[in-house]
Amino acid sequence: MPTTIRTPKSSAAPHAMPAPEHLLEFRNIRIVYDNAIEAIRDVSIAVPEGGIVALLGSNGAGKSTLLKAMSGILYTEEGVVESGTISFRNEEVHRLAPDELVRRGIVQVPEGRRVFPALTIDENLQMGGYTKTAAEARDRRETVFALFPRLFERRDQVAGYMSGGEQQMLAIGRALMTDPVLLALDEPSLGLAPLIIDRIYEVIARLRDEMKMTVLLVEQNAQRALDIADYGYILETGRVVLDGTAKKLAANEDVQEFYLGVSHAGRKSLRDVKHYKRRKRWLS
Amino acid sequence: MQYFTQLLISGLAIGAIYGLIAMGFAVIYKSTGLVNFAQGEMTMITAYIAWTISTTVSGNVFIVAIGAIIAAVVLGLVIERVVMRPMLGEPVFATVMVTIGLAVILRSSINFIWDAYPHGLDVGFGRTIVRIGTIGVRTGQIAVIVTLLVLLAAIWAFFRYSKVGVAMRAVAADDRTALLMGISATRVHALAWAASSVIAGIGGVFFALSYDLSPAMFQLGLKAFPATILGGLDAVLGSGLGGLLIGITENLAGGYIGSGMKEVAGFVMIIVVLMIRPFGIFGERDIERV
Numbered sequence: 306m307p308t309t310i311r312t313p314k315s316s317a318a319p320h321a322m323p324a325p326e327h328l329l330e331f332r333n334i335r336i337v338y339d340n341a342i343e344a345i346r347d348v349s350i351a352v353p354e355g356g357i358v359a360l361l362g363s364n365g366a367g368k369s370t371l372l373k374a375m376s377g378i379l380y381t382e383e384g385v386v387e388s389g390t391i392s393f394r395n396e397e398v399h400r401l402a403p404d405e406l407v408r409r410g411i412v413q414v415p416e417g418r419r420v421f422p423a424l425t426i427d428e429n430l431q432m433g434g435y436t437k438t439a440a441e442a443r444d445r446r447e448t449v450f451a452l453f454p455r456l457f458e459r460r461d462q463v464a465g466y467m468s469g470g471e472q473q474m475l476a477i478g479r480a481l482m483t484d485p486v487l488l489a490l491d492e493p494s495l496g497l498a499p500l501i502i503d504r505i506y507e508v509i510a511r512l513r514d515e516m517k518m519t520v521l522l523v524e525q526n527a528q529r530a531l532d533i534a535d536y537g538y539i540l541e542t543g544r545v546v547l548d549g550t551a552k553k554l555a556a557n558e559d560v561q562e563f564y565l566g567v568s569h570a571g572r573k574s575l576r577d578v579k580h581y582k583r584r585k586r587w588l589s
Numbered sequence: 590m591q592y593f594t595q596l597l598i599s600g601l602a603i604g605a606i607y608g609l610i611a612m613g614f615a616v617i618y619k620s621t622g623l624v625n626f627a628q629g630e631m632t633m634i635t636a637y638i639a640w641t642i643s644t645t646v647s648g649n650v651f652i653v654a655i656g657a658i659i660a661a662v663v664l665g666l667v668i669e670r671v672v673m674r675p676m677l678g679e680p681v682f683a684t685v686m687v688t689i690g691l692a693v694i695l696r697s698s699i700n701f702i703w704d705a706y707p708h709g710l711d712v713g714f715g716r717t718i719v720r721i722g723t724i725g726v727r728t729g730q731i732a733v734i735v736t737l738l739v740l741l742a743a744i745w746a747f748f749r750y751s752k753v754g755v756a757m758r759a760v761a762a763d764d765r766t767a768l769l770m771g772i773s774a775t776r777v778h779a780l781a782w783a784a785s786s787v788i789a790g791i792g793g794v795f796f797a798l799s800y801d802l803s804p805a806m807f808q809l810g811l812k813a814f815p816a817t818i819l820g821g822l823d824a825v826l827g828s829g830l831g832g833l834l835i836g837i838t839e840n841l842a843g844g845y846i847g848s849g850m851k852e853v854a855g856f857v858m859i860i861v862v863l864m865i866r867p868f869g870i871f872g873e874r875d876i877e878r879v
Contacts, residue, residue: 378768381678407771419766421759431752432759436771483771 604836629810821872
């Protein structure tokens with residue numbers, strides 16, 4: 306018997322007791338696109354201060370949707386938080402405008418890096434520091450250049466011509482310009498060479514250790530994410546199917562089979578996977 | 590030769606007016622992705638307000654200029670807030686239709702608020718003729734060419750060096766990512782409408798100085814729009830230069846071929862240029878919608 310199946314209720318359980326101080330908290334949140342498509346269903350996620358929380362799951366599980374809700378940009382895709390709350394430092398924030406959220410210290414590095422291609426590296430960073438005064442921005446810029454010397458070397462070049470890895474560094478640097486408390490990264494390893502991914506993850510660890518930053522990490526690459534994270538949530542078709550400390554998740558047989566690609570039973574056919582998923586859906 | 594120079598200079602002068610209005614189109618397109626078909630009407634309203642200030646408050650050039658600029662800013666902001674912002678996120682086609690409706694309303698408001706007769710804007714400036722060598726030029730013509738050149742330089746510097754200017758480029762390139770960086774897209778849009786209204790309004794006031802105010806003045810927009818297409822809808826500086834090109838072509842064609850050609854020449858050139866460069870002379874290649 307390969308699996309122990311968990312109901313989503315186990316993920317909601319920690320909030321029933323008097324909640325410990327969480328920096329960011331999604332509470333029983335439901336997100337609907339176009340008044341019709343339910344993308345997130347009754348999801349609760351807590352991000353404690355100072356650690357790395359990983360949000361795992363396959364394509365279309367709703368990971369990016371949660372980040373968009375966090376940053377207040379759901380409305381650009383006709384999405385809306387139908388019920389539940391998102392709170393940051395115990396204040397409800399899911400109705401705030403994106404620029405207000407940035408001012409409070411929430412920032413995200415979007416999927417696919419999204420540097421402004423026609424702007425130079427320096428101008429990209431300047432946009433990250435848009436909410437800051439000139440003096441603050443100058444300080445932040447030095448911090449970013451200390452973290453990514455490569456960006457300093459190429460600061461007057463147009464961002465669109467940089468390699469994928471450099472663009473990812475720029476995207477992270479640009480987000481750091483906002484002087485964030487919580488940094489969310491949407492698929493930072495997407496489309497990058499393994500060596501470059503190592504560099505990016507080194508930087509993420511440094512941000513946690515040296516700058517005491519809280520990181521919310523969205524990944525398909527579960528192996529990488531669980532290596533670095535303290536706690537993890539696994540999303541499937543809009544709900545949390547599993548959560549636990551990164552160690553526990555990495556040791557879980559389900560996770561090993563379906564997210565880490567480790568199999569105990571030798572070869573598996575796709576039919577088994579489909580069967581498993583169907584069964585799990587019924588039971589949860 | 591003298592005939593040619595004379596044509597060239599008056600072509601530059603009217604071209605500078607087209608260029609200013611064309612830059613108005615481009616500023617809005619660049620930061621909001623919309624073509625504002627009420628640009629010519631907004632230009633006309635600003636010119637009429639300048640005329641009202643000159644007849645009721647003071648005929649002093651500076652007072653009229655400052656009053657007109659303030660009026661243009663207010664006009665741009667009000668239109669953005671009342672008409673355009675509710676349309677945010679709606680299909681581009683619907684939004685552009687709204688600007689067409691707005692154009693009709695503004696056009697007829699001239700008859701409600703003012704009247705249908707032509708007026709001359711007289712601020713004691715612009716109609717004196719200066720002689721440069723054997724060529725006579727009106728001071729208003731010199732002023733409008735200088736103004737266009739100064740604005741071209743100022744706008745270039747604004748987009749290149751100022752934080753807000755860079756933010757406008759960022760919003761144009763990727764508005765959702767700009768939002769993630771804490772750049773308020775609505776504020777950038779409001780600024781674009783105000784700036785566009787002022788730049789085009791300056792063109793309108795210069796037109797009224799050199800020619801006449803009349804309810805038909807909105808047609809300036811129809812002349813300036815091709816200038817924007819020629820220069821590149823997303824190229825603010827290119828639009829300014831496109832205006833000059835249209836002005837010169839019109840005047841030379843009118844002077845050498847016949848006055849009937851004057852109306853047509855600009856459009857003939859546009860068709861030819863767009864066949865070769867469909868995104869305009871200075872436009873970026875990846876524009877996909879108008």
